[in-house]
Amino acid sequence: MPIYSKRKYYKSKIAHLKFQTMQLTSEDIFDILYRNKKVSISDSELKHLKASNDFLKEYIKGKIVYGVNTGFGPMAQYVIDDEQQKQLQLNLIRSHAAGSGDVIDSIFIKATLLARLNTLSQAYSAVSVETIQLLVNFINHDILPVIYQHGGVGASGDLVQLSHVALSLIGEGEVIYKGKIVPTEEAMQSCNLKPLRITVREGLALINGTSTMNGIGYVNLFLSKNLVNWMVRLSSLMYEVFSVYDDFFSEELNNTKKHHGQRHIAKSLRDQLKGSKLIKKRTTESYKFIDESNVLENKMQAYYSIRCTPQILGPIHDSIQYTEDVLHNEINSVNDNPVIHMETENVLHGGNFHGDYVSYEMDKLKLGIIKLSILSERQLNYLFNDRINGKLPPFINQGVLGLNLGLQGTQFPATSTVSENMTLGSSNYINNISTNNDNQDVVSMGTNAALIANRVIMNTYEVIAIQYLAVMNAINYLDIENQMSEKNQVLFNEAKNVMPFLDGTDKPHYKTLRNIKEYLLKFSN
Template identity: 50%
Template sequence: MIQIGQSTLSLEDFAELVIKHKEVALDKAAMDKVKANFEFLKKFSSNKLIYGINTGFGPMAQYKVSEENILQLQYNLIRSHSSGSGKLMPPQLSRALMVARLNSFMQAYSGVHSEVIELLQAMINHDICPCIYEHGGVGASGDLVQLAHLGLVLIGEGEVQFEGGVYPTIEIFNRFNIKPLSIHIREGLAIINGTSAMTGIGLINIIQAKKLLNWAVLFSAMINEVVQAFDDHYSHELNIVKHHKGQNAVATTMREILKDSKMIRDRSEHLYNPDNLDQEVFEDKVQEYYSLRCVTQVLGPIYDTIAQAENVLVNELNSVNDNPVIDHVNHNIFHGGNFHGDYVSLEMDKLKIAITKLSMLCERQLNYLLNNKLNQKLPPFVNLGVLGFNFGMQGMQFTATSTVAENQTMSFPMYVHSIPNNNDNQDIVSMGCNAALMTKRVIDNSFEVLAIHLVTILQAIDYIECHDRLASVSMSLYDRVRPIFPKFVEDKAPYKNMALVKDFLENSDNIIAVK
């Protein structure tokens, strides 16, 4: 189990809960604070005008709600905002959203009854995922629409995803003897007023972006082996004079991967040979193309961008992103905008741009392998059959090229695309959930591109017959993937095997990591 409330949740803790399905345990001391926070709100709110308890919401806050209607007000809020459309989010993203919302409540500043927290714990531990739609949130008063669909499930309405199917919520609740939530004071507003959808999705994006970076570094190392590149472009001496953590982390990892390769060449043994000076035109390339030689400079900023995004989103995960903030320690309630998603939105846009650039690098490396006029080592399209009769990787290149083009188009930032709404009460918004979902699509696309890239590298290894001279890390990957996508000479439809390679890249854990 992973305990929530005792200390700050890390990205690793989040991954254990969401991806590996570890169960949630609730810290007793934190739960005591939640209960004290609720009791304070119950007493403090008596005979006072407090937003979202006895007032309308947003631009309707100037309207007082009568005492007999204040609980129904919370139900009305949840039901009216359950207005999402488009595709259902995958269960993993719904689980991520619930973990993020639970952790925010456990900070004990939301004034919720402990029943909400125990219900979220039960849903997470039974893997009951609310049906939440992609479209709806503008990320300003939080992820209102996405979180309203969570609220709908918590009160026993709507639908859930469970064991691969979609069911009425109450049917699954009854199966586990789970009692739907009864509103106590402000649980409706507390549930929907936060950044937990964009944060949960964003953290999954960061986990997957790290995998993409690790694969891109490994594939870059392998392509340098295939073309028998020189070793100085990833050397310590060259990279250390550029003072960026990411660049040097990538260079260090490439050296670790290639340390026992028998394919990489030492420049001093080849080009620094005096006999070469007698040649008017050098047969050996003095320097490789940028997609091979500038790997540390291209992937380094991507490393740094992922690290920054992780720092910001882990902070958001462990923050109070509600309004108003119920402060039982200082005996007050503070109204503001902690639900605003700008921190997440900006980081998701930066991450999206970075991953698009990663896919562009891999596409250029792929093109280098496929174009015999560039590499001067391999047949066109790494075709292991009869030229003109067979096609090799030709068809798959189209898929990689078009998918990278889609990434490039989607890289326009959502962060600067504010559209006022809510009767201009929300006159500047973050579009954070949109930003996180678009980043997820760019990441998914990039796994498709890298799958094609990897198969091309393996075909090149087979053509050159250099398996036994590869670095041990490269050789291990070759041996793991070849059973999934075997060497091919004759033309056959590759799409099913390609999907298996993509799945392997997305779900493998034992990758050499850039640190």
């Protein structure tokens, strides 16, 4: 499928071609990353790319252009002879392929390739047509350059991470192919591909941008949206278990607050609970007293982890929406330097490679997901603590109290994982360390921000897996399935295929929690 959707046309001053600048959407990216849709480049795009590459070849005759006939960064004052310019690009790629730590996930690598392809395809980097076609083939054949976690500071782009991409494109280094790490040359030969030949500035253009942090950011976005959806569902199941009042998620109450996210979450809860016979209506409730002391039998208002769900998840929803806007703008931007502006016959030097936009959003996204994990853990505690819920045995224990332990052991990983999330909550965006002989004196740490945000996100899936296990067992213990909303009955029926229910005997839970996590990670509408 074409990797673009929205189109905008302009006339090239140099090539006199009608060229289309197109926009990747979140749906496009999701389809390519998770549904294995193929990418393609149109003939008109390839013609414009060739024109841009030809323009730069002419432009540099008798002119000095950074990174083409000069050194890089703090060595930019050194002019490079014509016959050494291609070697300069190869030297840049090889010298900066210096990543360390673990290899990042394959989905991050594919997203990185897609993000780099998208910015280079806009013809402001003057790379060769061969570069673009090879990137397309790497994506479509799932040839994924080995990229390491550590190395990028996200200021002059993801230099180190993207150097490993460039290294593979020139036929060197290693790639992940058919699930194994193999020499790049082996994978390319299997797919009848030839290594990239440098023409003018492919080395600098390939590594000088925000594509790794942007690609990981999109994966984080999709996972975070799914997390919020699951937290809404789990909260609604909690409401059914404890037969809560309907007013705190009502339209009337939540529309008195002007925040879109709060209203959206409240509406989602109402939709999930439609038809429930367990939710109590505040307007028709008859209050009962324990005795003559005028003490109510039931709590007037639920704990905040129950009652304030729209107010807690609302800002997280809104933040995710804004993060999506920023990532969309970034992946459809030119994040290279210099920018080859063929329309005005100019080469523009600046800092479009700087990753502050993505870094800032990854920090904000991370904070939102940490708060979501806190909410999940507090709702879990409410399920487990019989002294506050007044409805379930301790830890939903269906055996002999004192002899059996129910789900008691599962609260510890939830608590410790949320604690780790809170420790990871410090900012990368403001964690500035000058580097590169102080040439890069203000940096974004964008890829670090994206990777740590992902760790928090995956931690949170583990937390909500424990809540899922607990709330489904609570429903089974109370035998309330037939009184629940239709949507929640569907969720409960699915749970029967995902996990075993407690039967009073104590068993290990680690495999069950792993299965639940894998189930929750499957994207749903």
